[in-house]
Amino acid sequence: MKSISVFSKDIGAAVKNRTLLISMIAILFIPVMYSGMFLGAFWDPYGKMDDLPVAVVNTDLGASYESKSLHVGDELIEELKNTDGFKWEFVSLEAAKEGMNNNKYYMTILIPEDFSAKATTLLNEQPKPAEIIFQPNEGYNFLASQIGSTAVEQIRAKVSAKVTEVYTETLFDQIETVSTGFSDAGTGANEITEGAVKLDDGALLLKENLSKLANGALKLQDGIQPLSQGVNDLGEGATQLKNGSSTLADGLAELLAAEKQLEDGTVQAQHGTTQLQTGLTSSAEGSAKIMAGLQSSVDGTSQLEVGLQSTVGGTAQLQSGLETSADGSAELAAGLLDAVSGSQQVATGASSVAQGLKTLVESSPELAQNTEIQKLLAASQAVAEGSNKLHQGQEQLAQGATQLNEGQTQLVLGATELHTGVTQLHTGASALNVGAQQLLQGSTELYQGQQKLVEGANQLEAGQLQLAEGLQLFGSKMGDAVSGSQQLAGGAEKIATGSDQLVGGMSQLDGGVITIADGSKQLSDGAGELKDGLVQLKDGSEELGTKLNEAADQTGEVKGTEETYNMFADPVVVAEEKMNEVPNYGTGFTPYFLSLGLFVGALITTIVIPIKGSSVSNASGLNRFVSRTLTFSSIGLLQALLAATLVLYALGLEVQNVPMFYLFSIITSLTFMFLVQTFVTWMDQPGRFVIIIILILQLTTSAGTFPVELLPGWLKVLNPLFPMTYSVQGYKAVISTGDYGMMWSHIGIMCIFGAAFLIATFLYFIMKRHNASIQEDEFLTS
Incomplete structure (x- = not known):
């Protein structure tokens, strides 16, 4: 009961300290801001491709093949007009060059004058492939140019299919x-x-x-x-x-x-x-x-x-x-x-x-x-x-x-x-x-x-x-x-x-x-x-x-x-049968960014909230341990609830089970909070540096973006040693796959991590004793 009393007095002192109170309220939204900003920005980028301006220039003069008029360039233009790939702008060659120089267009697709003529040379002794000239503005945005190259490849396939239809019709004649x-x-x-x-x-x-x-x-x-x-x-x-x-x-x-x-x-x-x-x-x-x-x-x-x-x-x-x-x-x-x-x-x-x-x-x-x-x-x-x-x-x-x-x-x-x-x-x-x-x-x-x-x-x-x-x-x-x-x-x-x-x-x-x-x-x-x-x-x-x-x-x-x-x-089509479908980028990256946001939130919390001190003079090590642990646990709980609510109802994330999602978020946040509390309590400022190193290692080994099989050999060894590995996989289970057996298994592993770090923090407060006045000054001035 005395430990709870110390915790209540520490909370009261924090509330009276307006600066500390404002900082505590602010850190509650760190995971929300961190994960929400990233996920909101990249939630569904391919759904906004219609806003990306692309210049299309058609200079094709057409050709005659087997007494038939062939205008592949015009047919390609009509196909693009009915395609929701980019914001197509059909302009002249001069307008396209000017737009590229002024960074108005991210790329230009040019259909040359001899496009149809080359398409008719398939049965010639020396056939010449028809060319679609793709001019990406890589200096303006490299990623947009890469997306454009994929789109141009799809356009090439459509044009090839159309030309093949003409040849096939001639063959049947x-x-x-x-x-x-x-x-x-x-x-x-x-x-x-x-x-x-x-x-x-x-x-x-x-x-x-x-x-x-x-x-x-x-x-x-x-x-x-x-x-x-x-x-x-x-x-x-x-x-x-x-x-x-x-x-x-x-x-x-x-x-x-x-x-x-x-x-x-x-x-x-x-x-x-x-x-x-x-x-x-x-x-x-x-x-x-x-x-x-x-x-x-x-x-x-x-x-x-x-x-x-x-x-x-x-x-x-x-x-x-x-x-x-x-x-x-x-x-x-x-x-x-x-x-x-x-x-x-x-x-x-x-x-x-x-x-x-x-x-x-x-x-x-x-x-x-x-x-x-x-x-x-x-x-x-x-x-x-x-x-x-x-x-x-x-x-x-x-x-x-x-x-x-x-x-x-x-x-x-x-x-x-x-x-x-x-x-x-x-x-x-x-x-x-x-x-x-x-x-x-x-x-x-x-x-x-x-x-x-x-x-x-x-x-x-x-x-x-x-x-x-x-x-x-x-x-x-x-x-x-x-x-x-x-x-x-x-x-x-x-x-x-x-x-x-x-x-x-x-x-x-x-x-x-x-x-x-x-x-x-x-x-x-x-x-x-x-x-x-x-x-x-x-x-x-x-x-x-x-x-x-x-x-x-x-x-x-x-x-x-x-x-x-x-x-x-087009003799072969691909029938895609998705297993555990992920509707967009945001859903796929939520396990990674939400884990990252909760971990960063725990780290920022130790910067704002005193790690060892108490407002109660001569408080024992046990009382200070209980007070600090309850404080960090409460903040971690609130951070998890706020972050989960944001991605569920503000971003529209669809999960297999909403209560399980909240439960897993809370356990993940508490595990990260106990880990950060342990290192900062034992090592102070150097402990925060160690936490940053751990964060970097987790970002590279948790398989949040690429499969763990693609990691270098020495990073694969580190994969099972960090809690973020299990938080990412557990989030995937509760969000996409519905594999609750794996989710509960990972909850157990993270509880083992959290309990181990909590015991380490407890040992510090039992072994280390501080002057009460110093503890109080630390608490009130932090």
Whole structure:
């Protein structure tokens, strides 16, 4: 009870001391100001990008590609007008240059005159990539330029997708041309089949008539032989000769008509073969263009893969350089803090010397009249004033160095994200290159097959030309045969009327009949071979027509639609599925800055509130320990409540559990307060310097910004040794992840830290005893 009484009297004395009371009220808002200012400034910077002015200049003249007008620059401008990325200002080149020189614009995006023209060179022998010129004003704001480079990369991807859509549409048009060629070739093959069927029918009729001719000739031969045996059978033989010759004349006339049909069918077949050859030639030319385009695509994707590989290495070097720069700025900040402490001691000593001289002069009239003493007094006062100004300047330098380190830490985070994104883009480019090579191989095989079809069509046309010439010759000879048969019929008539002449020419007639029999036999055999060849021609043309129609159907199924073009231009999309989503920068950095604010608040509290003294004379060490501990605990409690309320209701922080968030903030604040109280109680001013060192180490090892795995090896060892490591992770659990098991575990660890430091402070007050009057003076003058 006496300890509580001492605490109450100390609080009463503090309330009566207006200066101390105002200072106590002010320190309650240190964590609020520290964490609130930082979090408020960086709560959602990307949500305000529409206020960042960016100049856009379009000088693209457009181009023509495959009879289509291509204006990629204008399409990019329309895309930017519908994009909420920056505050786009579409101006002339002169206005953009003037705005950059006057720091009106943070960056300029220039679309050159040949932008569309270069975009059409993909299928050329030496393609030239289209360029978007990005001009960041890095001297005006380096971070804005880095954000802009990321935005320009996204714009480049959109433009590339648009250009790829144009090329894909052209490619599908070529495939449609190939399909039309196959269809025309199939139609020609069908016409060949129809002509071959007609030729087959004519050849069958020809064979039948020639068989009749051979039979008639044999009968004629058999009829002549009896004539040689006697004149008595002359009338009957003459009649048979007349009938046989008439039959021969009719058969030859029919054979001549059938030959005309065969010749017409051959002409039709030749026309069909010509159409087939034309269609196959067009198809082969289209396939050659496709193959050339795909070869250019393979070369382009290979160059893209190599370029992205270099970019991956560059981003890795950028990340490494920024990490080194951040470490250097951290060392600079630590050194400046050391210098601040030293300049404080110098300023205090100089002030003490000046005050001592002043007191000495005022106490001695003789010294006051001494000129040299007056100069010495003025010099000491000037030194004291200069030391104070030096101390203030060094404090500003230390604050600037700390802010520099924080900015570089954020840059390292951006470089890491950039390196990860470029690595993923390189992986996608490799997959695209493999697919393009496979498509090129398939197109090459298609082209080779079409070349073979063209060669076969040329051979078929040559064979049909020879067949037509043979049929024309056969037709001319068949006319002679018809004329001969008619003459034979006339001769048989004369034989029937004049047997006298028959006896004289019997020997000649017998030889002629034998010749006719042999010739008709040969004609019959040749007609059989012609029929077999026409059957093969019909079967082959049917198979050719079937295959060509199948090819036409398969290529005709490849239809180009807007969805297909978009798929070719952007075949891979990333489906992001966030786990424990963090809505903005402020939410992500709250565990770090809130822990930092509470720690700084504890440090400032020990500067304002007396550490050891009491307003009660002869208070025991235990009473002073209880009074000081309750005082610091109360202030830490209020600081935690105010800071938590600010981020919850002023900044709009969303947490998993509000009561747990308040509880964790209170335990964090008390742990930091007991830590600071212990070092300052035992070591006084040097203790505050040690606290600053601990603060710096915690800022670098607590993994509040970057993962602990990215820290140097010797800093990883220090990570589990400081309480801010557990406060940052615990805040993440109660704010974002909802992992209350980890939160309670970290609460236990921080309670162990707090209890250990509280015991150390207790030991000091038990072991050290102070004069009561000194304690009271310290309390009342602090």
